[in-house]
Amino acid sequence: xESVHKIISARWVVPVNESRDILENHSVVIKEDKIVEILxxxxxxxxxxxxxxxxxxxxxxxPGFVNSHGHAAMTLFRGMAxxxxxxxxLNDHIWPAEGKWVSxxxxxxxxxxxxxxxxxxxxxxxxxNYFYGEEVAQEILKSGIxxxxxxxxxxxPTPGAETPDEGIQNAMDLWEKYKDNDYVMPIxxxxxxxxxxxxxxxxxxxxxxxxxxxxxMHVHETQTxxxxxxxxxxxxxxxxxHDLGLLGPHMQCVHMTALNEEDIxxxxxxxxxxxxxxxxxxxxxxxxxxxxxxQEKGINVTLGTDGAASNNDLDMxxxxxxxxxxxxxVAQNAxxxxxxxALALATINxxxxxxxxxxxxxxxxxxxADVVAVDLSxxxxxxxxxxxxxxxxxxxxxxxxxxxxxxxxxLANRELTTLPISELIATAIEWKEKIVKGRxxxxxx
Amino acid sequence: xESVHKIISARWVVPVNESRDILENHSVVIKEDKIVEILxxxxxxxxxxxxxxxxxxxxxxxPGFVNSHGHAAMTLFRGMAxxxxxxxxLNDHIWPAEGKWVSxxxxxxxxxxxxxxxxxxxxxxxxxNYFYGEEVAQEILKSGIxxxxxxxxxxxPTPGAETPDEGIQNAMDLWEKYKDNDYVMPIxxxxxxxxxxxxxxxxxxxxxxxxxxxxxMHVHETQTxxxxxxxxxxxxxxxxxHDLGLLGPHMQCVHMTALNEEDIxxxxxxxxxxxxxxxxxxxxxxxxxxxxxxQEKGINVTLGTDGAASNNDLDMxxxxxxxxxxxxxVAQNAxxxxxxxALALATINxxxxxxxxxxxxxxxxxxxADVVAVDLSxxxxxxxxxxxxxxxxxxxxxxxxxxxxxxxxxLANRELTTLPISELIATAIEWKEKIVKGRxxxxxx
Numbered sequence: 001x002e003s004v005h006k007i008i009s010a011r012w013v014v015p016v017n018e019s020r021d022i023l024e025n026h027s028v029v030i031k032e033d034k035i036v037e038i039l040x041x042x043x044x045x046x047x048x049x050x051x052x053x054x055x056x057x058x059x060x061x062x063p064g065f066v067n068s069h070g071h072a073a074m075t076l077f078r079g080m081a082x083x084x085x086x087x088x089x090l091n092d093h094i095w096p097a098e099g100k101w102v103s104x105x106x107x108x109x110x111x112x113x114x115x116x117x118x119x120x121x122x123x124x125x126x127x128x129n130y131f132y133g134e135e136v137a138q139e140i141l142k143s144g145i146x147x148x149x150x151x152x153x154x155x156x157p158t159p160g161a162e163t164p165d166e167g168i169q170n171a172m173d174l175w176e177k178y179k180d181n182d183y184v185m186p187i188x189x190x191x192x193x194x195x196x197x198x199x200x201x202x203x204x205x206x207x208x209x210x211x212x213x214x215x216x217m218h219v220h221e222t223q224t225x226x227x228x229x230x231x232x233x234x235x236x237x238x239x240x241x242h243d244l245g246l247l248g249p250h251m252q253c254v255h256m257t258a259l260n261e262e263d264i265x266x267x268x269x270x271x272x273x274x275x276x277x278x279x280x281x282x283x284x285x286x287x288x289x290x291x292x293x294x295q296e297k298g299i300n301v302t303l304g305t306d307g308a309a310s311n312n313d314l315d316m317x318x319x320x321x322x323x324x325x326x327x328x329x330v331a332q333n334a335x336x337x338x339x340x341x342a343l344a345l346a347t348i349n350x351x352x353x354x355x356x357x358x359x360x361x362x363x364x365x366x367x368x369a370d371v372v373a374v375d376l377s378x379x380x381x382x383x384x385x386x387x388x389x390x391x392x393x394x395x396x397x398x399x400x401x402x403x404x405x406x407x408x409x410x411l412a413n414r415e416l417t418t419l420p421i422s423e424l425i426a427t428a429i430e431w432k433e434k435i436v437k438g439r440x441x442x443x444x445x
Numbered sequence: 446x447e448s449v450h451k452i453i454s455a456r457w458v459v460p461v462n463e464s465r466d467i468l469e470n471h472s473v474v475i476k477e478d479k480i481v482e483i484l485x486x487x488x489x490x491x492x493x494x495x496x497x498x499x500x501x502x503x504x505x506x507x508p509g510f511v512n513s514h515g516h517a518a519m520t521l522f523r524g525m526a527x528x529x530x531x532x533x534x535l536n537d538h539i540w541p542a543e544g545k546w547v548s549x550x551x552x553x554x555x556x557x558x559x560x561x562x563x564x565x566x567x568x569x570x571x572x573x574n575y576f577y578g579e580e581v582a583q584e585i586l587k588s589g590i591x592x593x594x595x596x597x598x599x600x601x602p603t604p605g606a607e608t609p610d611e612g613i614q615n616a617m618d619l620w621e622k623y624k625d626n627d628y629v630m631p632i633x634x635x636x637x638x639x640x641x642x643x644x645x646x647x648x649x650x651x652x653x654x655x656x657x658x659x660x661x662m663h664v665h666e667t668q669t670x671x672x673x674x675x676x677x678x679x680x681x682x683x684x685x686x687h688d689l690g691l692l693g694p695h696m697q698c699v700h701m702t703a704l705n706e707e708d709i710x711x712x713x714x715x716x717x718x719x720x721x722x723x724x725x726x727x728x729x730x731x732x733x734x735x736x737x738x739x740q741e742k743g744i745n746v747t748l749g750t751d752g753a754a755s756n757n758d759l760d761m762x763x764x765x766x767x768x769x770x771x772x773x774x775v776a777q778n779a780x781x782x783x784x785x786x787a788l789a790l791a792t793i794n795x796x797x798x799x800x801x802x803x804x805x806x807x808x809x810x811x812x813x814a815d816v817v818a819v820d821l822s823x824x825x826x827x828x829x830x831x832x833x834x835x836x837x838x839x840x841x842x843x844x845x846x847x848x849x850x851x852x853x854x855x856l857a858n859r860e861l862t863t864l865p866i867s868e869l870i871a872t873a874i875e876w877k878e879k880i881v882k883g884r885x886x887x888x889x890x
Contacts, residue, residue: 076828078827078828078830078835078839079828079829079830079831079834079835079838079839080830082783082784082831082834082838083773083779083780083782083783083784084779084780085778085779085780086779088779089779113824113827116824117824117825120824120825121825279770281774282770282771282773282774283769283770283773283779283838284773284779285773285774285776285777285778285779285781286774287774287777288774308839311838312834312835312838312839313825313838313839315825315841318763318766318841321763322767322770324728325724325727325728325767326727326771328528328727328728328729328730329726329727329730329731329732329733331730332730332732333530333730334528334529334530334531334533334534334728334729334730335528335529335530336730337528338527338528339527339528378870379558379561379562379565379866379869379870379873380562380565380566380758380760380842382523382558382869382870382873382874382877383521383523383524383873383874383876383877384524384877385523385524385525385877385880385881386524386527389524389527389757390523390524390757393524393527393728393756393757393758394523394524394753394757394758396760396763396841396842396843397825397841398841398843421824424824424827425823425824425827428824428827428828429827429828431828432827432828432829432830435830436830
């Protein structure tokens with residue numbers, strides 16, 4: 001018998017592999033940080049000698065979620081301003097609050113808090129567009145989750161960068177430091193076509209190509225953005241980005257509503273990726289991303305929650321359900337984005353967009369053991385004709401019981417193992433009290 | 446000090462009254478089955494002497510959800526067939542399965558199972574369109590929940606009724622038996638314009654008006670239905686129902702997609718109600734109900750989960766979040782259906798459609814004590830700028846900890862008090878095994 005570290009045996013294993021298998025009574029065998037083999041439980045227990053045996057007879061194992069777009073620290077602004085149009089929400093609420101409060105300490109506290117919520121809902125890798133990337137990196141490393149850090153580049157001064165050049169330098173510094181790290185994955189995060197002018201874009205794409213660095217950007221978030229680009233640049237945002245040479249397999253385009261056939265053609269031809277954030281798009285009335293049309297053209301579509309200030313949670317199970325339901329209505333076709341494909345959006349497709357599909361995103365031998373256990377034994381999950389249907393259409397975040405990243409257990413029977421939950425909650429409440437007091441003082445003036 | 450039965454003291458009370466209050470550190474005082482008063486906790490504890498004091502320092506109290514459209518027993522078909530167009534789903538999967546399996550025993554078992562899920566997610570009153578109403582009534586009475594039973598009337602033979610006249614007689618028998626009951630509320634449930642011809646409609650409206658009985662029907666579920674009506678009757682379904690005299694404040698129209706201005710005008714003028722089922726409409730690609738437009742015309746819009754065979758859960762918290770998010774995108778206005786209004790859809794508006802707004806649907810003195818406690822103390826609910834924002838946009842069903850209907854506690858710290866959960870689960874699994882075996886036998890033939 002071969003010595004291994006862990007055998008996790010479950011009622012179902014949903015590997016999200018190419019053949020979209022659903023395996024019954026199988027085990028995931030883990031050695032160091034990687035999956036050694038996935039095989040029938042009765043065979044696993046005779047072939048391998050593990051240090052730790054975990055039996056989950058009412059659970060399904062799935063790959064950890066890859067939350068491919070968000071703003072982690074903004075979780076501290078959850079529910080601060082709702083039911084407002086995107087530009088009102090940004091101009092009157094979010095940007096003033098960020099101007100007043102965002103600091104390295106805010107980012108560290110907010111990111112740590114967000115990571116707690118993400119681990120508890122089955123996310124094992126997230127993408128973050130925000131400020132003070134080194135603070136984000138430290139929180140990622142302390143918690144044990146994986147994170148793609150998109151360093152913000154924007155025409156106007158931001159926390160941590162007075163100019164676009166400083167933003168670019170921040171991104172390069174972070175990339176130099178972590179380029180070989182499997183947990184911290186730094187990339188460029190130019191904010192959006194309407195907030196970044198041509199010169200910074202040209203510098204970014206030059207550096208990105210020279211060093212093989214990825215880029216994530218908000219693109220086509222609203223029709224207003226598209227109209228503004230036509231007015232300012234004489235072309236639609238996607239055409240402008242394409243003409244600047246920004247599109248390609250290194251490019252992660254977030255949101256992507258208000259698309260015409262030519263836009264879709266350009267994205268498909270260049271092999272750019274699309275980060276779909278359905279709940280944020282709905283709540284901000286941004287528009288509909290035509291997921292089905294994009295998939296028909298072979299475009300890789302991933303899933304993101306966006307920030308909890310607009311969503312208002314970091315729950316990939318809920319986001320996946322919304323994506324699967326909404327895609328059908330938008331396509332006017334109930335066969336669009338079936339359950340297993342929605343699960344692929346939330347896992348392997350995210351890994352592909354990060355050029356990491358050989359390392360995580362599915363449960364397969366040789367990949368990192370980024371594994372999530374979903375409890376399907378309670379009343380709300382009965383009866384079970386198809387576990388994948390339930391995971392997508394009828395599961396809530398509290399059913400995530402256990403989470404491993406690179407074989408290390410970060411959630412054990414609903415308890416965080418690397419983060420102190422009561423401190424996370426207390427810190428969030430402290431920030432909220434400061435923010436409310438600050439608002440009251442401003443109102444008094 | 447006045448003797449009362451219960452004082453429930455909570456961090457927040459969200460009564461969903463006319464003035465849309467959010468009360469901090471208030472208590473709901475209960476005597477027998479009714480709310481006596483809602484007042485500050487410190488005052489409540491000096492004014493009243495309760496048999497039972499319940500302190501919920503991290504919770505919000507809200508009125509119980511009124512799930513205004515569903516098919517409870519179909520929860521046994523949860524996840525049996527997904528990702529299919531409405532008529533394929535009905536013709537190839539649901540109707541054959543119903544033909545084979547639906548019996549009084551199936552309805553009793555399925556309804557009991559569904560009631561368990563509904564109580565656990567904060568529903569205190571549901572509407573049911575299905576068969577064998579007396580079995581449904583018995584399950585309602587045993588569990589302690591409230592239920593509106595819409596007895597099915599349809600042109601073709603169904604379980605329990607060979608003809609439309611038998612369906613009508615079933616409805617009348619149930620109404621005679623329970624017309625004065627506050628828990629069992631029988632009404633007419635003609636299936637849909639495309640499955641009921643003019644003669645049964647005429648009989649129904651005559652009896653409804655003579656006896657003051659309400660009517661619930663699927664109307665304008667899809668564009669196909671509208672097109673079919675124009676072809677068969679030379680008019681749109683709503684115009685046809687109006688010409689037959691069916692519309693009015695007694696009429697509950699379910700789904701209501703594919704509406705034009707004239708349709709909306711007729712609904713508004715007649716005072717008919719609209720049951721919005723957003724997740725079912727999305728998942729079956731049925732279309733979009735223009736909630737914002739309906740509300741602008743003063744139409745009462747309520748919320749329903751539809752059956753768990755199409756949704757795939759009976760979770761009003763999830764449905765409310767989807768409704769609030771989707772309304773904004775459909776209206777192209779992020780201010781559409783703000784959080785507190787979404788909560789009204791899910792509570793008081795449902796009660797209004799049942800002509801019971803003087804009895805339940807909000808937390809107000811004199812009404813039945815149908816109260817739900819939502820735990821907002823955990824990480825996913827922090828920080829709290831506005832508890833109603835969190836209830837609508839960031840809460841999942843497991844945060845419902847306690848439920849009272851008419852002052853009786855049906856859920857206590859997540860445990861069902863009137864239903865045996867392990868038996869509910871075991872029975873659902875038994876039915877699933879029968880159904881799967883039946884399908885295999887059919888396939889072998």
